[in-house]
Amino acid sequence: MNKLIYLSLLGILLSKSFSLYIRDNDKCVPTYENSKLTLSSDCDEGYYLVSDGKAITSSTLNTCQDGKSCNLYFCQTKESKSIECQEAKSTNGYILFELKKNLVLKCSDGICNVLSYMGYFINGGYDKQVNTVIMCNIMNKECEYYLNEKIQNDCAYSKVGGVVRIEDKLYFCSSTNNKDSVEISADSKENYKKINIDVGSYDPFADQVLTNSRTYLVKVGNKAMVIVPEGTTEYEEHINKASGSDQNSSTKIFTTFSILINSILTLIVSFYLLF
Structure with a gap:
């Protein structure tokens, strides 16, 4: 038995x-x-x-x-x-x-x-009209669609790591200010930029709220924005040469232009007063 x-x-x-x-x-x-x-x-x-x-x-x-x-x-x-x-x-x-x-x-x-990169990619697949952006985070070991319904028109209404559409272009928000955004939809030659994520903000790549601010080197162009891993030859070669975010660069150019105009006007007024 x-x-x-x-x-x-x-x-x-x-x-x-x-x-x-x-x-x-x-x-x-x-x-x-x-x-x-x-x-x-x-x-x-x-x-x-x-x-x-x-x-x-x-x-x-x-x-x-x-x-x-x-x-x-x-x-x-x-x-x-x-x-x-x-x-x-x-x-x-x-x-x-x-x-x-x-x-x-x-x-x-x-x-x-x-x-196998962390970053944001413009979807070229059969469902690209419905799911425009692919977001990859190898920390979480997954890639997923960034749903179109989540895309805002201003970083102020989005969040760090969010995607916004401004004048038919798609940008990654590294803060709640548009000037810190980086275009991910540019169909151009790749170039390197630095993005800063402030302390207390959620870092979508580390999947945590930061206790210290963090700077990433990103490669932008060909309809993507990818994170360049620290410690690589590519990172060391470009980190000190990279510019700031797209909107921020435009702001700096505008600021420089404004300073130049003000200087010229000051010289004209000074010259006029002398005579």
């Missing part, structure tokens, strides 16, 4: 262990065969990658990093409720990578590589 109970308990334990094993492996597994990409039952709609006749998985991400590119596929649910995948050759810009939520893809005509 005791032996029977023991065997029954052992059977239940093995059954549960097997079920747990199945659940642990019940993850998205893309496969590529006969020029066709297919997904396992628990995969979601979204973008996936293929390289050299093989689907990219979590263990082969390095295939599409460090300057190496992969082919982009978009997978969506059809009327049959099955997910079908097609090559997305016309996709350009930054998109969320469905397989790894903490990564973003940079694509040109459907040829993409995997990025």
